[in-house]
Amino acid sequence: MLRFLLGRLAILIPTFLGVSLIAFSFIRMLPGDPVMLMSGERVMSEERHAAIMHDLGLDRPMPVQYLNYLTDVLSGDLGTSIVTKRPVLGEFLSLFPATLELSLCAIILAVVLGVPAGVFAAVKRGTWFDQSIMGVALVGYSMPIFWWGLLLIIFFSGYLQWTPVSGRISLMYFFPPVTGFMLIDSLLSGQPGAFRSAFSYLILPTIVLGTIPLAVIARQTRSAMLEVLGEDYVRTARSKGLSPLRVVGVHALRNALIPVITTIGLQVGVLLAGAILTETIFSWPGIGKWMVDAVFKRDYAVVQGGLLLIAGVIMLVNLAVDITYGFINPRIRH
Amino acid sequence: MSTVTASPKKTGHPSALAEFWHYFSRNKGAVIGLAIFIVILVVAILAPLFAPHSPSEQNREALLLVPSWMEGGNSSYLLGTDAVGRDILSRLIYGARFSLFIGLVVVTLSVISGVLVGLVAGYFGGRTDIVIMRIMDIILAFPSLLLALVLVAVLGPGLLNAMIAISLVNQPHFVRLTRASVLAEREKEYVVASKVAGAGTMRIMFLTILPNCLGPLIVQATLAFSAAILDAAALGFLGMGAQPPTPEWGTMLAEAREFIQRAPWVVTFPGLAILITVLAINLMGDGLRDALDPKLKRS
Amino acid sequence: MALLEIQNLTVEFQTASGLFRAVDNVSLTCDRGEILSIVGESGSGKSVSMLALMGLLPWTAKITADRLAFDGKDLIGLSPRQRRNIIGKDMAMIFQEPMSSLNPCFTVGFQLGETLRIHMGMNRAQRRERSIELLKLVGIPAPEERLSNFPHQMSGGMSQRVMIAMALACNPKLLIADEPTTALDVTIQAQILDLLVRLQKENGMALVLITHDMGVVAETAHRVQVQYAGQKVEEQPVGQLFADPHHPYTAALLAALPERAVAGEKLPSIAGVVPGQHDRPTGCLFAPRCAFVQPDCHQGARRQGRELGEALCNYPLVKGVPLDHPAFAVKEGA
Numbered sequence: 001m002l003r004f005l006l007g008r009l010a011i012l013i014p015t016f017l018g019v020s021l022i023a024f025s026f027i028r029m030l031p032g033d034p035v036m037l038m039s040g041e042r043v044m045s046e047e048r049h050a051a052i053m054h055d056l057g058l059d060r061p062m063p064v065q066y067l068n069y070l071t072d073v074l075s076g077d078l079g080t081s082i083v084t085k086r087p088v089l090g091e092f093l094s095l096f097p098a099t100l101e102l103s104l105c106a107i108i109l110a111v112v113l114g115v116p117a118g119v120f121a122a123v124k125r126g127t128w129f130d131q132s133i134m135g136v137a138l139v140g141y142s143m144p145i146f147w148w149g150l151l152l153i154i155f156f157s158g159y160l161q162w163t164p165v166s167g168r169i170s171l172m173y174f175f176p177p178v179t180g181f182m183l184i185d186s187l188l189s190g191q192p193g194a195f196r197s198a199f200s201y202l203i204l205p206t207i208v209l210g211t212i213p214l215a216v217i218a219r220q221t222r223s224a225m226l227e228v229l230g231e232d233y234v235r236t237a238r239s240k241g242l243s244p245l246r247v248v249g250v251h252a253l254r255n256a257l258i259p260v261i262t263t264i265g266l267q268v269g270v271l272l273a274g275a276i277l278t279e280t281i282f283s284w285p286g287i288g289k290w291m292v293d294a295v296f297k298r299d300y301a302v303v304q305g306g307l308l309l310i311a312g313v314i315m316l317v318n319l320a321v322d323i324t325y326g327f328i329n330p331r332i333r334h
Numbered sequence: 335m336s337t338v339t340a341s342p343k344k345t346g347h348p349s350a351l352a353e354f355w356h357y358f359s360r361n362k363g364a365v366i367g368l369a370i371f372i373v374i375l376v377v378a379i380l381a382p383l384f385a386p387h388s389p390s391e392q393n394r395e396a397l398l399l400v401p402s403w404m405e406g407g408n409s410s411y412l413l414g415t416d417a418v419g420r421d422i423l424s425r426l427i428y429g430a431r432f433s434l435f436i437g438l439v440v441v442t443l444s445v446i447s448g449v450l451v452g453l454v455a456g457y458f459g460g461r462t463d464i465v466i467m468r469i470m471d472i473i474l475a476f477p478s479l480l481l482a483l484v485l486v487a488v489l490g491p492g493l494l495n496a497m498i499a500i501s502l503v504n505q506p507h508f509v510r511l512t513r514a515s516v517l518a519e520r521e522k523e524y525v526v527a528s529k530v531a532g533a534g535t536m537r538i539m540f541l542t543i544l545p546n547c548l549g550p551l552i553v554q555a556t557l558a559f560s561a562a563i564l565d566a567a568a569l570g571f572l573g574m575g576a577q578p579p580t581p582e583w584g585t586m587l588a589e590a591r592e593f594i595q596r597a598p599w600v601v602t603f604p605g606l607a608i609l610i611t612v613l614a615i616n617l618m619g620d621g622l623r624d625a626l627d628p629k630l631k632r633s
Numbered sequence: 634m635a636l637l638e639i640q641n642l643t644v645e646f647q648t649a650s651g652l653f654r655a656v657d658n659v660s661l662t663c664d665r666g667e668i669l670s671i672v673g674e675s676g677s678g679k680s681v682s683m684l685a686l687m688g689l690l691p692w693t694a695k696i697t698a699d700r701l702a703f704d705g706k707d708l709i710g711l712s713p714r715q716r717r718n719i720i721g722k723d724m725a726m727i728f729q730e731p732m733s734s735l736n737p738c739f740t741v742g743f744q745l746g747e748t749l750r751i752h753m754g755m756n757r758a759q760r761r762e763r764s765i766e767l768l769k770l771v772g773i774p775a776p777e778e779r780l781s782n783f784p785h786q787m788s789g790g791m792s793q794r795v796m797i798a799m800a801l802a803c804n805p806k807l808l809i810a811d812e813p814t815t816a817l818d819v820t821i822q823a824q825i826l827d828l829l830v831r832l833q834k835e836n837g838m839a840l841v842l843i844t845h846d847m848g849v850v851a852e853t854a855h856r857v858q859v860q861y862a863g864q865k866v867e868e869q870p871v872g873q874l875f876a877d878p879h880h881p882y883t884a885a886l887l888a889a890l891p892e893r894a895v896a897g898e899k900l901p902s903i904a905g906v907v908p909g910q911h912d913r914p915t916g917c918l919f920a921p922r923c924a925f926v927q928p929d930c931h932q933g934a935r936r937q938g939r940e941l942g943e944a945l946c947n948y949p950l951v952k953g954v955p956l957d958h959p960a961f962a963v964k965e966g967a
Contacts, residue, residue, distance in 0.1 A: 011468075011471065014468050015468060015471045015472055015475055018468060018469065018471075018472035018475075019472055019475050019476075022472065026484065026488065029488050030487075030488055031488075031490070135363070138363075138613065138616055138617065138620070139609070139613060141616060142560065142564075142609060142612040142613040142615075142616045143609060144564055144567055144568070144571075144584075144605055144608045144609060144612070146567075146568060146571045146584075146587065146605075147571075147587060147601070147604070147605025147606075147608065147609070148605075150587070150591065150594055150601050150605070151601075151602070151605065153594065154594060154595070154598045154601065154602075158594070158595050158598070269474075269476075269477045269478070270477070272477040272480065273477035273478055273479035273480060274479075276477070276479055276480060276483065276572075277479070277568055277571070277572070280572065291480065291483070292483070292572060295483055295484065295487045295574070296573070303484060303487065307476065307480070307484055310476070310477065310480060311475045311476050314475055314476070314477070315475055
């Protein structure tokens, strides 16, 4: 197990260095003068140009620049937003809980519906039940979620007027963030109706963001389950006279979950990509919308820092998934 | 004494192609997907024949016209018009050209580069392999859409840059797949036999090993095709892909967003077009997987 | 009355290219305390008929039988729940691949105890005690420590011992062993066979031993049933079968035994393979490979009486000479 973890870490470190190199070179690949880009000014004097260049360390050799950048990153300095003039890391940390809350809700929705759907489809393979579940899953998997979000807004917000269109909570409520999770903060605030409001704002984005992971998890669970159901040990379990529920729910599912957990972990990247679109559609103040806005406002410091931070988050989640994988797979644990 | 008589009549072993079609066509969804895809392909190629209007022709008399079957619709504009009076159906028909073209270019670029790099990594192994796979890990550490978005921000918005960005993001999947297949095939007897027979590296890589990894690659290519269409539409929707007035489906959605409450059909049809196209390709992909993956055949 | 009684069992599978008959009107009996061996090449349907008896075939299999009785109970009329009360308790089975027949995600103790809990309703302490007793019985050293092992930590022979312990957990009346030694090393094979025979004697249970190894048959079985391409072709007590095989297929199998080879001569083999789904002959299924084939064999094969081992053959062998065979009749007449 320890060897397994060390192996994972040995892969993680060079990957992180590579990711930081990409974030570093990003600014230097942009067409135009990096000094102008980073300062966000359009006209400047020669002296000011040289001063900023020196401040940013752009006059030093590339390897030195990269080492400086890496040192800054490791000490938590990811630069300052050109637009807001606030530290990039601070902005990220204030917006990340919103994305995390939305992503968690989406993945919970996807797992809670997707795993049972996949299991039932596998057990009832070839039946109309299996075919309709897998049909719906394929539609979900093929869904352009930005359009799906707009459709849901047209129907639930526009036509039925059931759910709000954008934001995290009604403007009626205001309370300082404690955990950053609106569902929890609204409960802590003790304001009547606040939780209900936060919940209603969360429904549509959760559905939109959860759609593709839900479809992927249902399909993956079904195929893992089908594979496992053909294994010798499932036949052994049946030969013991165990009930079908126990054969499927204990003997088969326990094994099928191993690849499914990996799939769930891989969905984190999908979720963060989906968050870019979902947050844009629902004006959800998270890091996805933050990144899109930064690209549009040419806030390259934010794009650079965000790129590194988001990749970092994904790598950490993947590490966590690997550890979980090690724990649920006895062949690795021992 | 009893007599045990004739068992079922003799049938020959089916040929490889017939067997492929047998497994493919057994999946009804795959056949439907193939049919829809062919229709979309024909419509895209012969767009001028099918489109009732020019995709850029603006009719100032008919802004945001409802589809023809709704009250106040005009039979000349089957799916209605957009905010500047262009026929939505015609724009969708021309848009199919962009989507299929994007898919084709992305798949071609990422398959060729991915397979080459994957073959090299898998065949040579050792340090080459480690370096290549670490680079792929780095690309995969970013959410694909984010990386594509940032790449487009660097290269400048536009269809061509979007395609390059999406190809780059898709490529690691082909590298990994090819490498894994090569590693699995490399030690098999037929490869060793061909080595013993004196075949050169190039010959072994391309003529001996590659054909035996084709199945999973074809399946992945299908998936990449649909993913490319989705990603390009997403970039278009974010304003970073094809630029207006190009009738690209994602870009059309972006333009229509502000009329979401007033004219829902302007939003509905482009998305529906994306969904149907992607769904058709994915249906085919599932059928191909059933037909080409020997592991699943036994079921 | 026999413990196990099967009459005209037929199993068919729906495959991509049509219906495949894996078991064709097979009848079989096995008494208490008897070792019955079912012999045949791969594809002869010997495992499938026993899997059908255990109810372990996938639902795509179509099973029909005139009678399927165990211990006086007709299994055909039982509900799945009633059947599960018999399976794993009074009727148990072990399989060819011990390594893959144990569930990789659960410990030996869990997999052993499960049967004891379901069928015997034992509590935790009783289960532990009985599990240790069982592991001792099958000759596993340090059974207390083995209980917490996962299957991947054990060798093939050890796994098969655990499988046997699991099958014996509830003192079954019938144990079906499906090629229990095929996947094991030669030295381990003999140990496992000895163990099975010893346990069979000690417990007075019936043992159905499926194998393709005539050597194993000679050493262990009381009675032998030979199957070919899903049909029973001959049945005799073991001594008589080896002394005077009545079906040409049995004779050919025996002739292929290295022990029976004449020094200096090439070991005889049976040309061709068992017919599959696509090359099933009309008439006698063995006709294409038979040394004594006659034109009427392509029409069909007659079932001979008890005295001729119920051989499914138009010209059954008696002391190596086909009865009423035109070629041999002429010789005798001349």
